Amino acid sequence: MLDKRSEAMNGVERRAAFGLALVFAFRMLGMFMVLPVLATYGQELADATPALIGLAIGAYGLTQAVLQIPLGTLSDRIGRRPIIIGGLLVFALGAAIAANAHSIWGVIAGRIVQGGGAISAAIMALLSDQTREQHRTKAMATIGMSIGVSFAVAMVAGPLLTRAYGLAGLFWATCGLALVGLLIVLFLVPHQASPFAHRESNLARQALGATLRNRDLLRLDFGILALHAVLMASFVVLPLALADHAGLPKEEHWWVYLTALVVGFFAMVPFIIYGEKKRRMKRVLVGAISVLVLCELYFFFFSNSLVALVIGIVVFFTAFNLLEASLPSLVSKVAPAGGKGTAMGIYSTSQFLGSALGGILGGWLFQHGGLSTVFLGCAALCLGWAVVAGTMREPPYVTSLRLPVTPVLVNDQGLVGRLLALAGVTDAVVVAEEQAVYIKIDTKIVDRAQLERLVSQTPVAA
Template identity: 50%
Template sequence: MANNGLSKTEKKVAFSLASVFGLRMMGLFMIMPVFALYGQHLEGFSPLWVGIAIGAYGLTQAALQIPMGILSDKYGRKPIILIGLLVFALGSLVAANADTIYGVVAGRAIQGMGAIAAAVLALAADLTRDEQRTKVMAVIGMCIGFSFALSLLVGPIVAQHLGLSGIFAITAGLAVLGMIIVQVLVPNPISQAPKGDTVATPTKLKAMLKDPQLFRLDAGIFILHLVLTAVFVALPLDLVDAGLIKEKHWMLYFPAFVAAFILMVPLIIIGVKKKNTKATFQVALMIMMVALGAMALFSNNLMVLSIAVVLFFTGFNYLEASLPSLIAKFCPVGDKGSAMGVYSTSQFLGAFCGGLLGGGAYQLVGAEGVFAVALVLMAIWLFLTLGMENPVLLKSYTLEATVEGKEQAREMATQLSQLAGVAEAIVVLEEKVAYLKVDEHFDLREARAVLGSVS
């Protein structure tokens, strides 16, 4: 099998799992730009409960993300994914039939209980070769970004014609479509990828939190999604106050997201060319801070708000795309699953806290207060990045190891560490696998010779 591109099966895996992920995330995102506007008929409606309803899925996602990944390791990826999608569909139906905002909160919380992110990424790892795994994960990541952009377009249009209940009904339908894709299009894995690459190990979670570089990134994704959710509690109401009727909000959001995606590209190119990810990262943070400052100071000026939305998404898109790859670069070799488990939990917990904070702040101090609090949080994140290191550009490999005992595993790890280009090496006896981080001087054939693998 050629190593220079995705095989036919890997392409099928990438696009089918990306579709499943994208459909589910679109279902979660569609209410963000419209709930504060179209939920006002619900009994118990208030800005605080709007925030709780928007962010409720994050709490259950955060609580169940790692356990669902572990269950997928025990009972199989596809059964857990199917159960998660079914739970997500049921939560959508509960929200669709709710007459009170509390019913919507319950439905959103149930949606979050279908926490399939870890299982989907683990299945993607199971079905792809190590050297192609990054490409498959990138396709899934791009699809999530596209689903978010599409939700900003589709959400307001669907809400205009079918109301909130229509959005939740469509969301349930998307979950069912996802289940069909999993059953019909996603291949069945013959073997599982090594646990270190995919599923979080509970005993290692504390170590992940103690790592200063990983902690900065976990705190960052927490703040990023807290700010995103809080902003979408206040921004739709603010845009109406500034003169943009709710039926036309999609005409701002979608072009703004596309423009932001184009503006993000130079940031990526500069970061790669200068080999200074930290500086580019900080520039993206400052762009978001400028946007939030403009939102707070010019909340009644539609033109300024529109420019601020473009800037906000420019910074957000860059940071959202950069953080997972930085986690992979900074995490200890063989611990990517645990590092990503903590990262995902932080992300969803941030969404819940953002809803709570955004709703509470709007109720107390209005939209300007929400944007000001978000600006302060971004400033805290910027301060945290001062101690951030530029990641060394290393490539990761996961290779089979014909190893029978602890002594042999130690000897293999020692020999691998001495090879040219190997920065870090670990051999895990229980998984019969070697995890390597290497630079451009690494020779894969030499490593395979040490491991006794068939080249």
């Protein structure tokens, strides 16, 4: 029987989950606050062009994508905290560079430096180090929620802060948030003696080949790239459509985004419940992508009406929130046993690449073809994504587990076979160096207690 005390997170786990969620939220808040304001306020900067404003919006994604996996791997060697502390200082430096900029080039430089503080992988790894396996999903969900909340707050706080203090004030606020995050790491997040590398949170070279050959995972990687590319490209032009075409002063854009995000959050929940309970997530995924296609075409035809734009933005964020919440869950389902950390590392890199490409291409398309060209370009990208997603198989509705095994069982050649023979187990792999087995299970068929009994049994001699 499982120890009842293990069912609740202990004090160290709660501090780790809460503290690291705050660090993640403050950092992402600083990234996201720029989105709703740079297209409008950035025009006041010297040398500003639509293409360069788009580059400034997406520039952080370039360095973030390049450094995400290397810094996560480095944290396995030198520790999580040095990487996180150094990354927050680099992020704050980038914000200070942008705050002191008088031209668009200075803002671009600052955003590139900000992206150099690529600490997402190290934060997730530190959270894994400091939480037991049975609580790790809850802790990861806490960070996931913090990202969603930070995005919502940023859409409102960005316009309000910029209205009061200008772009420089916005970047100084971003710098301050990074330094607050640094204090949280130093004084709130528990100290961990040494990194604990495992395949749920870290990239494993042994799993890299299988992950890159998995076509459904590649489809999901393309999906998150397309989603964030469309988001960034849309934010190159939506603020301008609201201000210049629909006549809404840029100081009042905050209420549009607040309405869209609140309504969009609650509107997506029934679809998530339907997809998971009925096991129809592929249908939900393709449906949400199709809604994005229609939204971009809608913007193309009705960008001159404020009421029409607000309705379109609300529907857009409903689909966006649904996809943003669904895609990581699908990656976790599709990834092979022992490959979740590797799959999520590639997925995150794809996300940041999408942000960079979306900002750059959105600005270029706007400069050469105007608002309509950007909307059509986004619609075409979403249409291509819908085709790619339509060829995907229905994902397996499974959960990943990591269970410790004794040194004797690590060398038991029949363990994996016995696990796979158990109803509801779809995949299993023993990792000798961790003295653990990674298992994918359908929780409707098999329960954890059965698995724990099986992996704790002494193998029978032949």
